[in-house]
Amino acid sequence: MKYVDEFRDPKLIEKTAEEIRRLADPKRHYRIMEVCGGHTHSIYRFGLQDLLPENLELVHGPGCPVCVLPMGRVDDGLKLAQDPQIILTAFGDMMRVPGQMGTPLEMKAKGADIRMVYSPLDALKLAQKNPERQVVFFAIGFETTAPSTALTLKRAQQMGIPNFSVFCNHVTIVPAMRAILDSPDMRLDGFVGPGHVSTVIGCRPYEFVAREYARPVVVSGFEPLDLLQSLVMLLRQINQGQARVENQYERVVPWEGNPAALAALAEVFELRPYFEWRGLGFISQSALKLRPEYAPWDAEARFEVAGVRVTDPKAAQCGEVLKGVLKPPQCKLFGKECTPEKPVGALMVSSEGACAAYYNYVHRAEPVSGD
Amino acid sequence: MLDLEFYGSCTLDADGCTTCGDVAVPVRVVKIEGCDALVEDRLGHQARVAVDFFTDLKVGDALLVHMGVAIAKLSDPGREPQ
Numbered sequence: 001m002k003y004v005d006e007f008r009d010p011k012l013i014e015k016t017a018e019e020i021r022r023l024a025d026p027k028r029h030y031r032i033m034e035v036c037g038g039h040t041h042s043i044y045r046f047g048l049q050d051l052l053p054e055n056l057e058l059v060h061g062p063g064c065p066v067c068v069l070p071m072g073r074v075d076d077g078l079k080l081a082q083d084p085q086i087i088l089t090a091f092g093d094m095m096r097v098p099g100q101m102g103t104p105l106e107m108k109a110k111g112a113d114i115r116m117v118y119s120p121l122d123a124l125k126l127a128q129k130n131p132e133r134q135v136v137f138f139a140i141g142f143e144t145t146a147p148s149t150a151l152t153l154k155r156a157q158q159m160g161i162p163n164f165s166v167f168c169n170h171v172t173i174v175p176a177m178r179a180i181l182d183s184p185d186m187r188l189d190g191f192v193g194p195g196h197v198s199t200v201i202g203c204r205p206y207e208f209v210a211r212e213y214a215r216p217v218v219v220s221g222f223e224p225l226d227l228l229q230s231l232v233m234l235l236r237q238i239n240q241g242q243a244r245v246e247n248q249y250e251r252v253v254p255w256e257g258n259p260a261a262l263a264a265l266a267e268v269f270e271l272r273p274y275f276e277w278r279g280l281g282f283i284s285q286s287a288l289k290l291r292p293e294y295a296p297w298d299a300e301a302r303f304e305v306a307g308v309r310v311t312d313p314k315a316a317q318c319g320e321v322l323k324g325v326l327k328p329p330q331c332k333l334f335g336k337e338c339t340p341e342k343p344v345g346a347l348m349v350s351s352e353g354a355c356a357a358y359y360n361y362v363h364r365a366e367p368v369s370g371d
Numbered sequence: 372m373l374d375l376e377f378y379g380s381c382t383l384d385a386d387g388c389t390t391c392g393d394v395a396v397p398v399r400v401v402k403i404e405g406c407d408a409l410v411e412d413r414l415g416h417q418a419r420v421a422v423d424f425f426t427d428l429k430v431g432d433a434l435l436v437h438m439g440v441a442i443a444k445l446s447d448p449g450r451e452p453q
Contacts, residue, residue: 038393065390091389091438118389119439121421144392148440151423196392199435199443222379222393252378252435252443260424261442352391 007223008046016228017051023235024053031057031187032234033324035177036194037064037352038222044361046224056231059324060347060354062176063194065141065169066093067318067346067353068277072308073169074099077138079306080167080299081112087130088114089123090138097349100310104138120152120166127156127164136299139166144196146170146288147261150268153290156297167299168289171275173197174205175286179277181213185325190234192227193219195249200265202257203245210243221249268294276309278346279318316345321354328358335363373433375399375413378445382412383436395437397445400430410436 006012024030034040040060043049049058062068074094078101081088088104095105095116108114113133117123120137127135139149149166156164173194180186193206198219206217216237220230230248237244247253268291275287290298299305312318315333320326328334328347338344340356347355378397385394398410401417408422421440422428433445 036393037391041393063391093390121439141390141392144395144437144442145390147424147442148421148438151421151440154423196395196435196437196442199395251447252445254443254446258424258443260426264424350390352393 007221007225009225013051013224013228016225016232019232020051020056020228020235021053023232023239024056025239026055029055029057030189030235030238031059031324032190032192032231033059033061033180033188034192034227035061035063035173036192036197037067037350037354038195039063039192039220039227040354040357041352042222042224042227044357047361048224048227051228052231056235059188060321060328061191062180062277062280062322063142063173063197064347064350064352065145065171066097066350068171068176068279069097069140069169070276070278071099071310071312072276074104075101075308075310076305077167078102078104078107078112079308080136080303081107081114083134083303084113085134086113086303087126087133087135088112088138089117089126089135090114091118091140092116093350094138094140098343100308120149121155124152124156124161124164127161131163134163134165136303137164137166138169140169142171142173142194142197143200143265146269147200147258147264150261150264153268153294153297154264157294162296165297165299165302166290167305168269170269170288171277171286172271172288175283176277176280177206177209179280179283179286180323181209181215183323185323188215188324189238190216190218192230192234193217193245195219195221195253198249198253198257200258200261203247203253203255204257206245210245214243216243216246218246218248219253221252267291278312279322281319312346313344318345318347321347328355329363331355335359372431373445373447375433378433378435382414383416383418389438392437395435395442398434398436400428400432400434403428403430408441410434410441
C-alpha cells in the first residue's frame with residue numbers, strides 16, 4: 001500500500017478524524033469553507049462529513065467555474081455558434097450547461113457546429129485545419145485553466161493564425177473570496193484553499209484573508225487525508241486565535257506558484273472592471289479579458305456578442321448556498337424542480353457544484369419515503 | 372524518481388469536470404521536443420503536452436498537466452502522510 005492508498009488509508013483517516021474531534025472545542029461552532037468545487041466533491045464522495053463532529057460545519061464555496069458562469073454568457077456563446085462560418089469549441093463539461101437558448105449539446109443537435117475539445121490547443125489545431133472557417137474557443141475556468149488559454153493565444157499570435165479567437169470567460173478566485181468575506185452574512189472561521197489554482201498563483205494571494213479578515217487559509221490537496229489534515233491545521237490555528245496561510249499540498253503547490261504561467265497570464269489578459277457571477281452578482285475586477293494587443297484573437301472584439309443578461313429564477317437560492325447561509329437541501333427547488341438532469345440553479349449544473357455533489361452522494365442515498 | 376501515485380489518482384483519460392482543474396494529471400516526462408513533451412501517466416498512457424512554462428525540464432521529471440498544458444513541476448516534500 002503506497003501513496004494514493006496512503007491518502008485513503010482507513011486507519012490514518014480514522015486517526016486524523018479522531019484528532020479533529022479532539023481539537024473541536026464542544027463549546028463552540030466552527031464554520032469552514034472549502035473554496036474549491038473539487039474539495040466539495042471529495043468531501044461527499046468519500047463521506048468525510050460523517051467523520052466530523054457536529055460542531056464542525058463545512059460550507060461549500062464558489063470554486064466551480066461552470067456553476068458561477070451566468071446563463072447570459074452561455075447564450076452569448078450559442079449566438080456565436082449560430083453563424084455558419086463559426087465553429088464553436090468548448091470543454092466537455094460546458095456542453096450540457098443550459099443557457100436560455102438551451103445547452104451547447106442541444107444547439108449542436110439542431111445543426112450548430114459546436115465541438116468538444118480537451119485543450120484550447122486542440123481548438124487552435126482545428127483552426128489550422130479549417131482555414132476557411134472561424135474557430136472560437138469558449139474559454140472558462142479559474143487560474144488553473146487560464147494559463148492554457150494564454151499559452152494558446154501566444155502560439156496563435158506567434159504563428160499568425162487569423163481564424164482563431166477566444167470568447168473569454170475566465171474568472172479569478174481571490175475577488176470572489178473577498179466578496180464572500182465582505183458579505184454581511186459572513187460567518188466563516190477559516191478556508192480550505194484551492195489546490196490546483198494555487199499551483200499557478202501560489203499561496204501569497206490568500207494572505208489578505210489572514211491579515212485583513214483574521215481568518216486562516218490552508219491550501220489543500222484532494223485526497224481524503226489531504227482534506228482531513230487541512231482541517232486539523234485550521235482547527236489548530238483557530239483554537240490558538242491565529243490566522244496564517246499554510247500549505248498542506250506542498251507536494252504539488254509551490255509557495256510562489258508558477259512564475260512563467262503568471263507571466264503568460266499578465267501578458268495576454270487584463271482584469272475586467274466587473275463581471276457577473278451566478279449566485280454572487282457583479283464582482284469588481286474578478287474576471288479576465290484579452291489585452292488590446294490580442295484583439296485580433298478576441299471573439300468579443302471580432303464578432304457581435306449580444307451581451308445577453310438572464311436573471312436566474314428567483315426561487316433558486318444559489319447565492320445563499322454559495323455564501324454558506326443555506327445548505328443545498330434547504331433550497332426550495334432542491335431535488336424537485338432542480339436536479340442534475342434538469343438543473344435550474346447554478347450549483348446543480350456541474351458535477352462539482354455543491355448541490356449536484358450533495359444530490360449525487362447524499363440525497364440519493366437517503367431512504368425513499370412511501371408517499 | 373518521484374512516484375506519480377503520491378500526487379493523485381487522475382490519469383490522462385480521466386473523465387469528470389475539467390474546467391476547475393481538479394482533474395489535473397500527474398505525469399512523467401518521456402521525451403522533450405521543443406515546447407512540447409511526450410508524457411506518461413501512472414497507468415502508462417501517453418500524451419503530447421505543452422511545456423512552455425518550464426525551461427529546465429529533463430526526461431524523468433514529474434509534472435502536473437491540465438488541459439494539455441503542464442502547470443506545475445512536482446516536488447518531493449520528503450514525507451508521507453502523518
